[in-house]
Structures are given as structure tokens and as C-alpha cells.
Amino acid sequence: MRADGEALLEVRDLVKHYPLTRGILFKKQTGAVHAVDGVSFELRRGETLGIVGESGCGKSTVAKMLVHLERPTAGHIRYKGEDITRLSGRALKAVRRNIQMVFQDPYTSLNPRMTVGDIIGEPFDIHPEVAPKGDRRRKVRELLDVVGLNPEYINRYPHQFSGGQRQRIGIARGLALNPEIIICDEPVSALDVSVQAQVVNLLARLQQQFELSYVFIAHDLSVVRHISDRVAVMYLGKLAEVGTDVQIYDHPTHPYTQALLSAVPVPDPRARSERILLAGDVPSPAHPPSGCRFRTRCWKAQPKCTAEVPPLEIPEWFREPGGPAAHVSACHFAEERSVVPNETGA
Amino acid sequence: MTADEQPATLLDVRDLHVEFRTRDGVAKAVGGVSYTVEAGQTLAVLGESGSGKSVTAQAVMGILDSPPGFVTGGEVLFRGRDLLRMGEEQRRRVRGAELAMIFQDALSSLNPVMTVGAQLGEMFEVHQGMSRKDARARAVQLMERVRIPAAADRVRDYPHQFSGGMRQRIMIAMALALEPDLIIADEPTTALDVTVQAQVMDLLAELQREFNMGLILITHDLGVVADVADKIAVMYAGRIVETAPVHDLYAAPAHPYTRGLLASIPRLDRKGRELYAIKGLPPNLTDIPSGCPFNPRCPRARDICRTDRPPLFTVAPGRASACHFWKETLDEG
Numbered sequence: 198m199r200a201d202g203e204a205l206l207e208v209r210d211l212v213k214h215y216p217l218t219r220g221i222l223f224k225k226q227t228g229a230v231h232a233v234d235g236v237s238f239e240l241r242r243g244e245t246l247g248i249v250g251e252s253g254c255g256k257s258t259v260a261k262m263l264v265h266l267e268r269p270t271a272g273h274i275r276y277k278g279e280d281i282t283r284l285s286g287r288a289l290k291a292v293r294r295n296i297q298m299v300f301q302d303p304y305t306s307l308n309p310r311m312t313v314g315d316i317i318g319e320p321f322d323i324h325p326e327v328a329p330k331g332d333r334r335r336k337v338r339e340l341l342d343v344v345g346l347n348p349e350y351i352n353r354y355p356h357q358f359s360g361g362q363r364q365r366i367g368i369a370r371g372l373a374l375n376p377e378i379i380i381c382d383e384p385v386s387a388l389d390v391s392v393q394a395q396v397v398n399l400l401a402r403l404q405q406q407f408e409l410s411y412v413f414i415a416h417d418l419s420v421v422r423h424i425s426d427r428v429a430v431m432y433l434g435k436l437a438e439v440g441t442d443v444q445i446y447d448h449p450t451h452p453y454t455q456a457l458l459s460a461v462p463v464p465d466p467r468a469r470s471e472r473i474l475l476a477g478d479v480p481s482p483a484h485p486p487s488g489c490r491f492r493t494r495c496w497k498a499q500p501k502c503t504a505e506v507p508p509l510e511i512p513e514w515f516r517e518p519g520g521p522a523a524h525v526s527a528c529h530f531a532e533e534r535s536v537v538p539n540e541t542g543a
Numbered sequence: 544m545t546a547d548e549q550p551a552t553l554l555d556v557r558d559l560h561v562e563f564r565t566r567d568g569v570a571k572a573v574g575g576v577s578y579t580v581e582a583g584q585t586l587a588v589l590g591e592s593g594s595g596k597s598v599t600a601q602a603v604m605g606i607l608d609s610p611p612g613f614v615t616g617g618e619v620l621f622r623g624r625d626l627l628r629m630g631e632e633q634r635r636r637v638r639g640a641e642l643a644m645i646f647q648d649a650l651s652s653l654n655p656v657m658t659v660g661a662q663l664g665e666m667f668e669v670h671q672g673m674s675r676k677d678a679r680a681r682a683v684q685l686m687e688r689v690r691i692p693a694a695a696d697r698v699r700d701y702p703h704q705f706s707g708g709m710r711q712r713i714m715i716a717m718a719l720a721l722e723p724d725l726i727i728a729d730e731p732t733t734a735l736d737v738t739v740q741a742q743v744m745d746l747l748a749e750l751q752r753e754f755n756m757g758l759i760l761i762t763h764d765l766g767v768v769a770d771v772a773d774k775i776a777v778m779y780a781g782r783i784v785e786t787a788p789v790h791d792l793y794a795a796p797a798h799p800y801t802r803g804l805l806a807s808i809p810r811l812d813r814k815g816r817e818l819y820a821i822k823g824l825p826p827n828l829t830d831i832p833s834g835c836p837f838n839p840r841c842p843r844a845r846d847i848c849r850t851d852r853p854p855l856f857t858v859a860p861g862r863a864s865a866c867h868f869w870k871e872t873l874d875e876g
Contacts, residue, residue, distance in 0.1 A: 212613070235820075251739075252707075360592075363823070378637040389592055389825075390765070390807055392824070394809075398820055416736065419808065419809040420688045422810075423809035423810075425816055442814055443814075457738060460740065461766065461811055462740075462741075462763035463770075463810075465793055466770075468769075472741055474741060475742070478706045478708060537811050
């Protein structure tokens with residue numbers, strides 16, 4: 198693991214609430230959607246931090262706050278020690294150059310009326326210091342080549358490309374300004390299996406080549422394990438568990454992580470494991486449960502879970518023995534349980 | 544489950560051809576597909592976008608958009624009767640009562656301005672001539688059967704008031720309403736989160752056992768297939784390239800495309816190195832390569848693959864592969 202790298206990005210107690218209002222002329226706030234409710238993590242140089250969770254858990258909102266597409270309600274984001282949460286103007290522009298984003302849907306995140314050359318070159322309009330005007334076409338061709346597209350395609354439009362190729366265009370745009378960090382929000386979930394592998398391999402290669410750090414957000418747990426050094430599991434606006442890929446996948450201690458992992462269908466008919474079937478649906482983030490957010494669907498819930506919010510820390514009983522179970526987990530009754538079907542003899 | 548006097552084979556699709564006539568030319572979406580499904584059996588049809596897996600199902604159900612889509616050949620025998628030769632009225636009676644479909648996107652498949660109770664009840668009113676009151680009571684029963692909490696209250700709710708998982712349950716309830724013999728489920732859980740997907744697949748499998756239904760599960764997810772299917776048909780560029788009992792296929796694929804697909808998915812139980820990636824892209828259906836349609840992407844392709852279209856070779860009883868080099872592929876493990 199690359200645990201020794203410096204912390205590039207530090208996120209502390211990040212909160213995003215969307216107000217719910219009533220009335221048209223005299224708007225009155227009647228409540229709030231607690232999309233993200235106190236999330237802390239750090240991203241080290243050269244590493245990939247995977248964030249997993251189901252729809253509505255707030256993972257995409259976290260991504261948007263990291264690139265300043267959403268303004269946090271509270272909390273801090275530090276980039277190389279500097280607080281960038283409330284930056285604006287020139288200072289924000291300088292930081293943004295180093296934190297770029299690749300979006301999920303390669304069909305809607307590219308302007309259909311712009312050529313590929315203009316799409317990939319647009320970041321240079323905003324940051325002309327990176328590539329002087331005369332040099333841009335050459336830069337764009339280079340970028341196309343880097344992401345595995347024919348540089349001759351520079352004058353084509355997005356609709357002339359397949360989904361996988363469009364995602365490569367999105368990645369080239371993300372790379373244009375030589376950023377240090379790329380936030381990838383579900384970058385491969387819209388792609389077919391055979392094309393998904395190509396894009397995952399491309400992202401891994403680019404990370405090596407340009408020493409990039411990734412925040413990789415996805416709901417596909419297998420893809421996240423494949424690409425991530427560390428993984429954070431989110432549920433209803435909070436982090437449930439954070440650890441290395443081995444800690445989270447082979448030694449999960451939070452019941453939600455265990456249920457999530459056990460529900461993933463494994464492409465091997467011999468590897469059937471016991472599936473933890475959760476009751477019901479995720480509660481509305483407008484009215485999150487008190488105490489532990491997962492308690493309404495948890496089979497281990499006790500009165501304590503209603504009364505006290507479990508802190509995200511290494512459970513006391515795992516600290517002494519150490520080992521892979523000793524990682525942060527926000528559960529009052531954390532215990533190790535192996536749920537991923539281990540296929541044998543393949 | 545006592546055996547009825549029905550023939551064991553419910554659905555027998557023979558050499559089905561479907562094409563789409565578009566401005567850019569004729570797209571051969573389905574080019575000679577054959578499969579069978581028996582009562583109580585689950586057939587998974589696996590393929591990526593554009594492989595023809597959904598179009599085949601639409602042709603079987605008789606809900607193909609026509610024009611531009613046309614069935615240009617083949618037979619669809621349901622209990623020995625050819626659905627393609629039936630009149631529209633006759634076909635409508637088969638649809639729903641004997642053959643039903645579950646779609647991927649429940650929100651756009653349900654009528655947004657009708658309560659779910661009215662939509663479920665409509666089935667009984669139209670097909671069985673029930674009174675509105677009786678039909679509504681049956682709707683509540685059905686909703687209870689697919690485990691929708693507080694069904695008696697929620698029967699008056701509209702589709703948008705349900706979560707994604709609950710809406711998919713309503714779709715299942717609708718498909719089950721008239722107790723059909725065969726259900727075609729087109730990516731029934733693709734839009735759902737993984738914990739909800741597990742609930743829905745579990746329910747579907749349970750109901751299938753209970754009613755001894757045949758099930759065709761159309762999916763791109765190799766994980767879901769491994770969990771529930773008995774046999775599997777892999778489609779590529781409008782053709783079946785491999786069919787096999789599910790265990791055999793995962794143990795040792797007999798077609799390079801299947802092999803590539805299995806190798807290209809990341810694993811949950813270990814961290815792999817670089818993923819195997821099938822090079823290139825699926826073909827444009829208006830211009831399918833000659834010989835084997837997979838040949839431009841195949842690591843094994845030789846001259847014969849570019850000239851001769853491989854038929855489905857019998858690999859073992861119940862197993863076939865459309866590859867000239869199926870033996871070599873199989874031996875590779």
C-alpha cells in the first residue's frame with residue numbers, strides 16, 4: 198500500500214444539507230435533506246480511495262463538494278494543508294486546476310455541439326498558462342493518444358463515438374490541466390463489461406504514468422476493490438467503515454458492509470455464500486433515524502443504537518489484538534464476519 | 544408439483560431473424576436464434592448492449608416496434624403453437640395469461656396517472672371479466688404476495704410514491720397476476736441497488752418455484768446469472784455464440800467471447816492485477832463482419848474465421864459453441 202504518502206486532501210466533518218421549503222413568496226424552511234452528515238477522510242498522494250454506497254447515500258454529493266460544484270453547509274476541505282472550503286475567485290481557480298473530475302454518464306457530460314478537440318481543449322481557455330494558444334491542438338492530440346484514441350479524431354463530434362470512447366474523451370478532458378487529483382464519479386457504470394475493463398485498465402495506467410491520486414466513487418463493489426488502495430463505505434450521509442481493501446472485503450466489521458458484500462452476485466455458480474437479506478428500504482435522508490442510521494435495517498440493533506450515534510473509530514475490542522479487523526467502523530457492536538464467497542479450486 | 548398433460552417444452556424458438564430497417568441501412572439485430580425453455584427452468588440470455596437479447600424477447604412477446612423492426616424468419620412455438628402465425632387478438636389473449644414480461648425500468652413501464660391498484664386490477668377486469676371491487680381485492684392479495692408492506696393502504700398509491708425496489712415488485716406482481724406459464728424478465732434488477740437486487744431476485748426465484756414457471760432472464764450481469772440460472776445462452780451481434788448448463792459454462796467456456804467476458808470482470812474475493820480486456824468494439828449491426836462476427840476481436844482468429852460462419856457445434860449433450868476452435872478454447876480451461 199502507499200500509506201506513507203503525504204495527505205493531499207483532508208476532509209473534516211463535511212456536511213451538506215439541502216433545505217426543504219414551503220410557500221412560494223414567503224419561503225419557510227420546513228426541514229432539510231441530510232445528504233452528507235459529517236464525513237471525514239483523507240486522500241494520500243498516489244493512492245486510490247474508493248467510496249462505495251447505494252443510491253442516495255451521499256457519495257456523489259461528496260464528490261461535487263470536493264470539486265466545488267456544491268458548497269458545503271459545514272466542515273472543511275484542506276488541500277495540501279490549505280483550507281479550500283470557502284475559496285473563491287483566483288485562489289479557487291488555482292486549486293481547481295489540480296482537482297479535476299470525470300463524470301458518470303459519457304452521453305450527457307459532453308457537449309454534443311462541440312468537437313472533441315474543443316471539449317478537451319476547453320480547460321485551456323480557463324487556464325491559458327498551461328498551454329499557450331498556438332500549442333493547444335498539439336496538446337489535445339497528445340491527450341487523445343494518451344487515452345487510446347486516434348489523434349485524427351480531433352474534429353469529430355461526441356455522437357460519432359461509442360460509450361467507452363466517450364468516457365475516454367471525458368478522461369482526456371480531466372487530464373488536460375495535469376491535475377494531481379481526479380475525482381471519478383461512477384466512471385464505468387454506464388459501460389458494457391468488455392469496455393468497462395478497458396477503461397479501468399486505462400485509469401490504472403494513467404495513475405502510474407502521471408502519479409495521480411483518485412477518489413473513485415462507484416456502487417460496483419468488485420470494480421472498487423480492483424482499483425482502490427483504501428475503501429470507505431457510506432450509508433445515508435455517513436461513513437460506516439473505512440479501511441484497506443483487505444480490511445473491508447475480507448474482514449468487514451460493520452453490519453452494513455457485511456450485508457452489502459453478501460448481496461453482490463459472484464460470477465461463479467460454485468461460490469454460493471449465505472446472503473444477508475436486509476429488510477426494507479433505505480430511510481429518507483430528510484428524516485434520518487436517530488442514533489445509528491443503519492439501525493432500522495440492522496439485525497443486531499439494540500436500544501443503545503437508537504440513543505447514541507456510533508463514532509467512526511477502531512472498536513476498543515479490536516485495538517489490543519490488532520490485525521485486519523482493527524480499522525475504523527461506526528458500529529456499537531462491531532464484529533468480524535467473512536461474507537465474500539471465497540471460491541476454491543479455480 | 545404434479546406433471547400436467549402439457550409437453551415439457553414451453554417455448555421453442557427456432558431460427559428467429561429480426562431486422563431493423565433504418566436510414567443507415569438494414570440492421571440485422573437477430574440473425575438466427577434458437578432456444579428452448581421448459582417448465583420450472585431458468586434460461587439466462589446473456590449479452591452486452593446491441594447483442595440482440597432484448598429484441599429476441601420483444602419478438603417472442605410480439606411487442607417489437609414495427610416499423611422499423613420486422614421478424615423476417617423463424618418460428619416461436621409456445622406449447623406447440625406458433626405465436627408468429629397467430630392473429631393479434633389471439634396473441635393478446637396469450638400475452639399476460641400464459642406469457643408475461645417484466646421490464647427493466649418500472650417507473651416508465653407503469654402508468655403514472657393510475658394507482659397501482661387500478662393497474663393491477665385492470666388485468667383481472669380485462670382478462671377475467673371481474674368486477675372492479677373483486678379485481679381490487681385481488682390486487683391487494685397480489686401486492687401482499689410480493690411482500691409490499693401495508694398493501695391494503697398502498698393499493699391506492701401512485702407509482703411515484705414507491706421506491707425503486709417496491710416498484711419492481713409491483714411489476715412482478717403484474718406479470719404474475721394471471722399465473723402465466725412463462726415469464727420473460729428483461730434486466731429486472733439492473734436499475735436497483737445491490738441489497739434491493741438481492742431481495743427482488745430472491746422473490747422472483749421463490750415465486751418461480753411455487754408456480755413452476757419457466758423463466759427467461761435477460762441480463763448483462765454474469766454474477767446474477769451464476770446465482771439463478773439453470774442454463775445460459777450467450778449472445779453476440781445477434782447470434783447465440785454459446786449455450787451450456789450454467790456450471791459447465793463458468794467452469795470452462797467453449798467460446799472465446801464468453802472466455803473474454805469472464806476474464807474481464809473484476810473479482811470481489813481478491814484484488815487482481817490488470818484486467819483482461821477484449822480488444823475493440825462490438826460490430827455495427829448494419830455491417831456485421833463476414834465469417835464469425837467475433838473474429839476482429841478474437842485472439843484465436845485464423846483465416847477460416849474470416850470466411851466461414853461457424854454453426855453451433857455440439858460440444859457435449861446440452862452444450863454448443865459457435866466457434867471453429869471450440870475444442871482448443873475448452874481445453875484452455
